[in-house]
Amino acid sequence: MxxxxxxxxxxxxxxxxxxxxxxxxxxxxxxxxxxxxxxxxxxxxxxxxxxxxxxxxxxxxxxxxxxxxxxxxxxxxxxxxxxxxxxxxxxxxxxxxxxxxxxxxxxxxxxxxxxxxxxxxxxxxxxxxxxxxxxxxxxxxxxxxxxxxxxxxxxxxxxxxxxxxDVPSVPVVITGIKKSTQTTRPLIAKNYRLEDLKKQITAASQLVIGIIKGDLELIGKAINWDIISEPARATLIPGYYTLKSDLLKANALGVNISGGGSSIFTICKEENRQIIIKMIKSHFSKVGI
Missing domain, CATH: 3.30.230.10 (Ribosomal Protein S5; domain 2)
Structure with a gap:
């Protein structure tokens, strides 16, 4: 066979x-x-x-x-x-x-x-x-x-x-969190402010440029911005914005939600990866995940 x-x-x-x-x-x-x-x-x-x-x-x-x-x-x-x-x-x-x-x-x-x-x-x-x-x-x-x-x-x-x-070599920390398999698309807003849409277009453009140039800091900065998916999917992740803020203060380059959620992806420099992992584990342990 x-x-x-x-x-x-x-x-x-x-x-x-x-x-x-x-x-x-x-x-x-x-x-x-x-x-x-x-x-x-x-x-x-x-x-x-x-x-x-x-x-x-x-x-x-x-x-x-x-x-x-x-x-x-x-x-x-x-x-x-x-x-x-x-x-x-x-x-x-x-x-x-x-x-x-x-x-x-x-x-x-x-x-x-x-x-x-x-x-x-x-x-x-x-x-x-x-x-x-x-x-x-x-x-x-x-x-x-x-x-x-x-x-x-x-x-x-x-x-x-x-x-x-091609993607430049970059350490990525993925936090695998399961949600219902039902789509979260109904949570996404239908209308947005023009100024916010301009920022979205700018961030998307910066991400592509960052990947082409292999500029990890530019990639991270671009990843941090999203007005469409992130606000909707964040509601399913306990303490998401607090965690994101803490990770960025700890020198994570970029933090956002993977796809339809509820996993979180973080990019960072190699020397910061272990502390990022420790912070993520600590956060979700405190919120019972």
């Missing part, structure tokens, strides 16, 4: 001011996906995870890997079945792109398994459609980050267009 296995990286979407258009791939956190051809029709999906904090639906229509696989098989009229085994290490509901990783991982490996002629853009498009089940609408940022690595900027959604940039 032919089998293909791969690891798919976690991602941080938004990266501060880039709501729904920025994502960055993370080096040391992965899901593992194995896909085999089967003589039986249909898709058989199996999910394993380290502990009971992981609750992943295995019904094909409720799982992003299953949806993406089914859509791709229908697109190419693939008749024989598939067995999909997913080993989860990315915490669901944490804002670290686990649903996107599953979707793009399934698409990428089925493409390889059947030697399908799919461009990166088409793979991202198919996988992002599967994200509707978790986010309410298609999202290309996480799936593009998982597929392409580095930093991804989504230039356009229809038709899909993107830019990928």
């Amino acid at each position: 032919e089998s293909i296995k791969l690891r798919v990286p976690a991602t941080t979407a938004n990266v501060g001011p880039g709501f729904d258009i920025f994502a960055v791939s993370l080096k040391n956190l992965f899901d593992e996906i194995e896909i085999k051809k089967s003589q039986k029709e249909g898709i058989s999906l199996h999910v394993s995870y380290p502990d009971d904090n992981y609750a992943i639906p295995v019904e094909i229509e409720k799982n992003t890997a299953g949806i993406a696989a089914k859509n791709l098989m229908n697109l190419f009229d693939i008749k024989n079945g598939l067995i999909i085994n997913i080993k989860k290490d990315i915490l669901p509901g944490s804002g670290l792109g686990t649903s996107g990783a599953s979707a793009i991982g399934a698409v990428y490996r089925i493409r390889k398994l059947y030697s399908l002629g799919l461009s990166a853009s088409k793979m991202i498009e198919i996988a992002s459609q599967a994200e509707v089940i978790t986010g309410g609408s298609p999202h290309a940022d996480n799936v593009a980050g998982s597929l392409l690595g580095g930093f991804v900027l989504i230039k356009n959604h229809n038709p899909l267009d993107f830019i990928r940039l």
